[in-house]
Amino acid sequence: MASTTTVLALAAQQRRGNPWLRYLGRRAMYFVASLVVLVTLAFLLVQLIPGDPARASAGELATPEAVEARRIELGLDQPLVVQYLRFWGGVLTGNLGDSFTSRTPVIDVLTTRAPATLELALLAVAVVLVVAIPVGLAFGALTRGQRRPGTEAGFTSISAVVAVIPEFLAGIVLVYLFAVNVQWLPVAGRSDAASYVLPVIALALGPTAALTRIVRAETHTVLEQDYIRTARSRRMSAARLYRRHVLPNLLTSTLTISGLLLGGMIAGTVLVENIFAWPGLGSTIVSSIQGQDFPLVQAIILFYGAAVLLINLVVDVILIVVDPRTALDAA
Template identity: 60%
Template sequence: MTTATVEAPTSTPAAGTPGRRSNRWLVFAGRRAVRLVGSLWVLVTAAFLMIHLIPGDPVRAALGMTATLELVQARRTELGLDNPLWQQYLDFLKGLFTGELGTSTISSLPVSEVVGERLPATLELAGLAFLVALAVAIPLGTVMAALTRGGRRRGGELAFTSVSVLLAAVPEFLLSVLLAYVFGVQFGWFPVAGREGPASYVLPVLALSIGPAAILARIGRVEMLSVLGADYVRTARSKRLPSRLVYMRHALPNALTATLTLGGLLLSALVAGTVLVENVFAWPGLGSTIVQSIQQKDYPVVQGIVLVYGAGVLVINLLVDVLLAVLDPRSTIKEG
């Protein structure tokens, strides 16, 4: 008698298994990396062409009309502007990989040195403003959701919505001027210029954080109201858990996904907003430097700062995508 042998079926990772999740994360990370590299290449190319598309001679504009032709030509040769465009582009890319962003046409200092001196001040300002916005928006949105849940306190909801919309609509430049005039000039509580001591941070940080905090508070309230109506929250309430535990353990972590995602996107706008705020408060960061360089026609410095701002925005957007994927792994399914 012959005995039939039955081969065991080959097992494949099912959806939700570690192997499947690992593959999904690899695809997600790969696509995000390709997108980042492509965006960086477009940014670098646009920044390089910026100088060459500007009408006139940037060296002549920087040295002034009284500079001799010999001086202008020597300066062009020193900066490599006499080389063919393709060679300048390759030299530019090579410099980026070695940390060289060019040379200032005004001070003759390396652009990387200029950026390195001013970047910490901008990062401090943007980072503090972002933390203040989150620290105000998340508790405020949560409290307003708890107070207005189920259609209660219509007056408070209307006041909160009106004030938050108004604050979010005020431009950073106008808000900076108002804060400087009221709290710096009229009351004299805080300095209105410079970066000397903790008090000098108050007004520029407020000018940058008020708008994002108002937007995030509104989004946080809406998300919290949605979460409070979910089945698992009603189940937690039916077990007579303390309200503090219901909000902190069950509601808040689930409501933070959209708030933090939007917060990361607002961080990009907040970094760009430092340009205006720094100029109002004479803050020694990249924002005031790029405006000064534009006025002086110091285009290599402008080019380097544009690269730093653009790369910062791209990296922030990448971090937002990763954070969203960590908080909500289902968002990577479409990527796979």
Template identity: 75%
Template structure:
């Protein structure tokens, strides 16, 4: 049997392998597009990084020497392939402002960013699933219209509050007015409360609405009605039938939420003076620090793509039918 036919036969017999291979291909293509777009976008930042690096009072000769040192005197296509070569070898170049390797800056700052992002998504999942299940149970079969209207209205308003506005309000109320938690900085566990809350408030409201809608849908299914007819206790019914059927859609949305939260950390970190990548990328853009801007953008994008890949793999482990449906 020809090699191509053997491969096709293997993929038909193994839908998981087919799905993982195709999904990995999407990841590689998306990563290529991400790197290319990030490289081109950085070139559009106005200003001369060589001049910024050498100093406003530097002579023309000094600026040109610095330009050659940074490799900015080479054609754009050469810089592009050089950028790819650096990524593949783990060498993203040196920061123009600090002269430190870009990879060292990212490795030093990334843990603080990922900490609040993962904490926020964990809290959002727990609260959203709890609230969605509770309000779904309370408002099933059209009951308690007032409770439904209140939940829908409040969650709709909270869901659209931007992270930076939530952060400012939280600082004013709990840090400035009440003095319960630190205003800014990364210290003990209390310093995590406000930035994590600012990141998780909106997504919790959005996800709880989705969980409630899914809960109402699951409660209308025949297998749930059969379980009720057999007088299955409510706690066991929700744990055994309702919750597992919510996890697939909830996990899918959580992957998108985590990606959004990682992007949202840029604003939140600047509000709370959090020592992550958010403050660094703002400073690097202002300072025309091309290598650092490119490295951070690629890190953010690659992290989001990797999270979505992990979520997709988790989905087929949780529900193997996912692989069959997408094969």
């Protein structure tokens, strides 16, 4: 009877297949479906922007005949469904049209401006991880078991305030303090290493405080587990305990939140770049909306959305490498 049960269990497992592959396949399907929604929204959102794309492309001084000719050239005289299918064709082939203002291919603008935005976002998330994990772990250890209530109250109050400071407000304050007042750092632009300091801090300040609070709370939870008590009873050193047991168990939640934070940081670059005159996509999309440069607006929306979706997919893959139980639970 036992052997029959074992055979049936193995057969059921074979029918279900590899849980890792099922997990990755499901996430890939979500990614593709999200991309379809993203492309559709990018197409529809630009339709809602006030103004005439044909007029914006032909120029304010163009005659009605020239505007109508430009409308036909751009395919804007076609039904909306036809325009939507043409837009999909451009997305799939990488031909997103030409910028109305610069008359250059949109893809060239993206490849020129995107590196500055990615540098800013990646440096900011590196700062968040390097600061938030050890600081949150340290405060979690200091205040475990309701110890040091004064320290816990001070940490909770300060981190709560810092976590809700908007990027643009942090940027304005940083410019006034360190660029205008004491003149230690440049006000704007992307030149030397010093020009990265203020925009990176403005972008990373709030997420660092938020992630520090999460790491501290997770540290408290992990320290209450039975296996931690067992490790302490074996007189394991504190350094080894935190390195081998506490920190690895923090990674799952930390990586999940970090992926969400990085996606938010990429979106937050729009405000920060405009404050610091950073030559990235954030400042470009604002000028493109003001100038009714519709192809460029659509391309930047697609870039931001695809970057966030890709980050979430990569985080999901990293999670099943760090903690294979993620794939088994989701399968």
